[in-house]
Amino acid sequence: MNRKGKFLAGGGVIVAALAYMMYAGVSQSLVYFVTPSELQARPVAGKAYRLGGMVAAGSLKWEPRSLELSFALSDGRATIPVRHKGTPPDLFAEGRGAVVEGTWRGDGYFQASLIMAKHSEEYKAPHGDAAPAGYKELLKTLQGQPKSPLPGY
Amino acid sequence: MTPEIGYAMTAVSLGLALYGSGAAALGARAVRPGLIQSAQRAALAIFVLITLSMGLLVYAFLTFDFSVKYVANNTNLGTPFYYRITALWGALEGSIVLWSWMLALYTLIVIVRYRTRRPEFYPWTLSVMLGILAFFLLVMTLPAPPFQRLSPVPPDGRGLNPLLEDTGMITHPVALYLGFTGFTVPFAFAMAALITGRTGDEWITITRRWTIVAWYFLSLGLLIGGWWSYHVLGWGGYWSWDPVENAAFMPWLTGTAFLHSVMIQERRRMLKLWNLTLIILTFGLTLFGTFLTRSGILSSVHSFTQGAIGAFFLAFIALVLLTAFGLVAIRGDRLRAQGELDSMVSRESAFLLNNLFLVAAAFTVFFGTVFPLLSEAVRGVKVSVGAPFFNLVNIPLFLSLLFLMGIGPLIAWRRASLENLKRNFLWPIGVGIAAAAILRLLGVASGLTLLAMGLAVFVTVIMALDFYRATRARLRTGERLLPAMGGLLHRQNRRYGGFVVHLGILVIALGVAGSQAWSVQTEATLNAGETLEFSGYRVRFDRLSASEESNHFKVTGTFTVSNGQARPAVMQPAKKFYPQEQTPIAYVDYLMGLREDFYLVLGDFARDGSQATIKVQVNRMVTWIWIGGLVLTLGAALAILPDPKKA
Numbered sequence: 001m002n003r004k005g006k007f008l009a010g011g012g013v014i015v016a017a018l019a020y021m022m023y024a025g026v027s028q029s030l031v032y033f034v035t036p037s038e039l040q041a042r043p044v045a046g047k048a049y050r051l052g053g054m055v056a057a058g059s060l061k062w063e064p065r066s067l068e069l070s071f072a073l074s075d076g077r078a079t080i081p082v083r084h085k086g087t088p089p090d091l092f093a094e095g096r097g098a099v100v101e102g103t104w105r106g107d108g109y110f111q112a113s114l115i116m117a118k119h120s121e122e123y124k125a126p127h128g129d130a131a132p133a134g135y136k137e138l139l140k141t142l143q144g145q146p147k148s149p150l151p152g153y
Numbered sequence: 154m155t156p157e158i159g160y161a162m163t164a165v166s167l168g169l170a171l172y173g174s175g176a177a178a179l180g181a182r183a184v185r186p187g188l189i190q191s192a193q194r195a196a197l198a199i200f201v202l203i204t205l206s207m208g209l210l211v212y213a214f215l216t217f218d219f220s221v222k223y224v225a226n227n228t229n230l231g232t233p234f235y236y237r238i239t240a241l242w243g244a245l246e247g248s249i250v251l252w253s254w255m256l257a258l259y260t261l262i263v264i265v266r267y268r269t270r271r272p273e274f275y276p277w278t279l280s281v282m283l284g285i286l287a288f289f290l291l292v293m294t295l296p297a298p299p300f301q302r303l304s305p306v307p308p309d310g311r312g313l314n315p316l317l318e319d320t321g322m323i324t325h326p327v328a329l330y331l332g333f334t335g336f337t338v339p340f341a342f343a344m345a346a347l348i349t350g351r352t353g354d355e356w357i358t359i360t361r362r363w364t365i366v367a368w369y370f371l372s373l374g375l376l377i378g379g380w381w382s383y384h385v386l387g388w389g390g391y392w393s394w395d396p397v398e399n400a401a402f403m404p405w406l407t408g409t410a411f412l413h414s415v416m417i418q419e420r421r422r423m424l425k426l427w428n429l430t431l432i433i434l435t436f437g438l439t440l441f442g443t444f445l446t447r448s449g450i451l452s453s454v455h456s457f458t459q460g461a462i463g464a465f466f467l468a469f470i471a472l473v474l475l476t477a478f479g480l481v482a483i484r485g486d487r488l489r490a491q492g493e494l495d496s497m498v499s500r501e502s503a504f505l506l507n508n509l510f511l512v513a514a515a516f517t518v519f520f521g522t523v524f525p526l527l528s529e530a531v532r533g534v535k536v537s538v539g540a541p542f543f544n545l546v547n548i549p550l551f552l553s554l555l556f557l558m559g560i561g562p563l564i565a566w567r568r569a570s571l572e573n574l575k576r577n578f579l580w581p582i583g584v585g586i587a588a589a590a591i592l593r594l595l596g597v598a599s600g601l602t603l604l605a606m607g608l609a610v611f612v613t614v615i616m617a618l619d620f621y622r623a624t625r626a627r628l629r630t631g632e633r634l635l636p637a638m639g640g641l642l643h644r645q646n647r648r649y650g651g652f653v654v655h656l657g658i659l660v661i662a663l664g665v666a667g668s669q670a671w672s673v674q675t676e677a678t679l680n681a682g683e684t685l686e687f688s689g690y691r692v693r694f695d696r697l698s699a700s701e702e703s704n705h706f707k708v709t710g711t712f713t714v715s716n717g718q719a720r721p722a723v724m725q726p727a728k729k730f731y732p733q734e735q736t737p738i739a740y741v742d743y744l745m746g747l748r749e750d751f752y753l754v755l756g757d758f759a760r761d762g763s764q765a766t767i768k769v770q771v772n773r774m775v776t777w778i779w780i781g782g783l784v785l786t787l788g789a790a791l792a793i794l795p796d797p798k799k800a
Contacts, residue, residue, distance in 0.1 A: 007494060011509070018513045021546050022520065029542040033535035050537060064678040064757060064766050086676055087756035087766050090728075090736045117736075 037078035045106040091117035159300030170287035181276035222303035229312040231704025246299035277345035296461040321381030329374030335367025340436035347480040369789035387739035400442030406515035422491035496568035559612035585611030605666040650792025657785030664777030674770040697762035
């Protein structure tokens with residue numbers, strides 16, 4: 001084989017290896033976006049999904065001490081129970097949209113490793129009051145506390 | 154009146170840019186210096202006009218002129234003074250103004266520097282730069298006018314995106330745009346080279362320092378972006394393969410490839426076609442990045458149709474690529490290599506591999522970024538390709554690049570002899586393996602971490618050995634140590650500037666490897682007075698307090714943190730509630746250290762202040778990334794010093 005052939009062959013091997021890496025990368029890390037009814041129709045245990053829906057009314061439970069969060073995501077036709085360990089994101093609430101990433105467990109719930117609360121897209125006019133509802137009392141409670149110097153460690 | 158004046162100035166600038174671009178081209182063709190001078194005057198006028206309209210916009214921000222829609226959307230009466238100035242580039246319209254201004258500034262510098270010195274290239278370069286400037290002015294005139302009038306005038310504005318109220322956000326876009334626009338200059342010279350048929354390496358020699366400057370600012374922009382992400386977003390990371398980050402990373406990768414491959418052309422008259430392709434791609438990717446981040450296509454292919462700006466950018470990208478590659482095709486016969494590869498084991502092939510890996514990485518990032526869009530558009534299936542994909546494919550590429558970073562600068566040109574290999578690489582390989590072995594004995598189990606750190610040591614030893622030998626050679630001639638070292642850095646500033654940049658990249662690589670391997674985190678809910686023990690730290694939750702700031706409401710947690718060695722520190726992470734936002738913004742507090750950062754985020758809390766949920770992270774070696782950025786800055790500064798051999 002001449003020199004040019006050798007270089008072409010070497011380059012070809014490297015390009016093929018790169019192509020394989022891309023292929024393997026995509027097939028290993030591709031995550032499908034599903035709705036609750038799509039997941040209910042064809043649940044595959046252990047497979048990674050992104051599940052998007054509305055947090056069902058009355059389903060949200062948050063245990064601050066144990067950091068256990070559970071709720072159900074619904075698209076109106078199907079409802080999927082979801083469990084997560086960790087603080088709910090700021091925008092997360094019943095009746096709001098959310099997308100969770102995780103896996104479907106065979107024993108009837110979706111284990112989420114990541115929760116993304118959905119921002120609503122529409123423009124929101126600034127409301128004159130900077131503090132959201134309920135936080136005025138917090139302001140009062142907290143400002144009323146005596147600001148004692150810290151005791152030493 | 155402000156909106157009308159501003160709009161008029163933009164429209165006049167657009168006319169001048171179109172005229173100037175045409176006049177410069179015509180002047181070059183017909184060899185009429187009068188036309189070229191006229192184009193120069195147009196460029197000067199454009200610069201003055203854009204500067205004035207930028208000033209006008211800043212004035213509108215400072216005086217809360219809410220009759221300007223852009224001002225009303227990006228500031229309110231509570232926005233602090235400095236952020237009222239930087240709000241200028243807080244959103245799309247203003248960032249296009251900044252972009253145009255920088256481009257006009259670069260055009261002026263090109264005029265001043267090359268007017269008489271490079272008469273062959275200069276008029277065409279000017280024409281291309283003014284043509285590109287015309288596009289951005291067109292965007293400012295039609296799809297994204299910064300001077301749109303808002304009627305009726307609202308009593309208060311919407312306010313700046315709170316995440317942008319940060320020093321990182323003041324500097325990050327400026328650095329990034331200096332980088333993006335900076336690549337316009339080598340691109341314009343490359344086009345001039347193609348048009349005039351002077352396709353030798355003159356255009357590369359002329360633009361060498363421009364390329365380094367553009368590359369440096371782009372690197373700085375990426376690093377500041379990481380820094381901002383780390384200390385503002387509250388997730389404790391600096392890079393998430395987010396499409397917006399990828400958009401800036403792709404031109405960095407191809408730009409880095411270009412920076413290396415031009416050396417082959419200068420030395421061996423090879424890769425002419427390849428270098429032109431790389432600069433065209435790099436410039437195209439800076440436009441593509443803006444398209445990707447600003448067109449709305451990222452949220453969904455369906456939202457893309459809403460904004461006209463995407464269509465403008467896409468059309469312009471198509472125009473640029475078609476014209477540029479069309480010119481390349483026309484000049485194809487002049488782009489044949491005059492040298493050829495002699496051996497697989499040579500500096501040329503090390504650089505070729507470097508280019509192959511960098512471009513492959515750029516392609517990977519491109520693919521991963523657009524794949525979800527393609528999947529949705531073609532198959533109607535929504536998918537996401539997350540960080541695992543990018544890491545899986547890029548980590549081997551980046552590790553290979555680290556290896557080549559050691560080999561490339563010292564392996565012989567043409568054909569490396571066994572002697573050359575032994576002399577330069579035997580010791581470094583030994584020390585690198587020994588370092589990995591020691592780390593293994595110290596308990597580092599991850600093969601990837603060992604490989605990354607071993608490679609970093611390998612490369613460092615290679616560079617140190619080379620510098621030591623060069624210094625020793627100078628000492629033999631009777632020079633003293635410091636003058637000898639200073640002389641080396643000065644006489645061979647390009648080489649050693651490159652070494653220092655490489656050193657900066659190595660420090661960054663160590664920071665990335667260390668933080669990925671060794672960072673730990675936990676979440677916990679504490680009652681007031683309660684203490685959490687985590688990874689050698691004791692965190693006590695003291696109290697929660699609330700306050701009203703100029704433009705937001707803030708809930709602050711106070712924590713006392715000690716790690717058994719230093720004096721206890723008081724940390725105050727907070728949550729900020731902005732009226733214009735649906736979501737509160739986390740305000741992170743952290744203790745920075747060379748070994749590790751202690752990073753504290755306030756999560757949920759009880760309304761009566763008795764309980765708080767916190768996220769605690771011990772992020773290891775993240776500071777190395779920022780230090781690497783400083784080293785890189787030094788190296789780039791050294792590399793762009795004028796070449797003493799030519800002066």
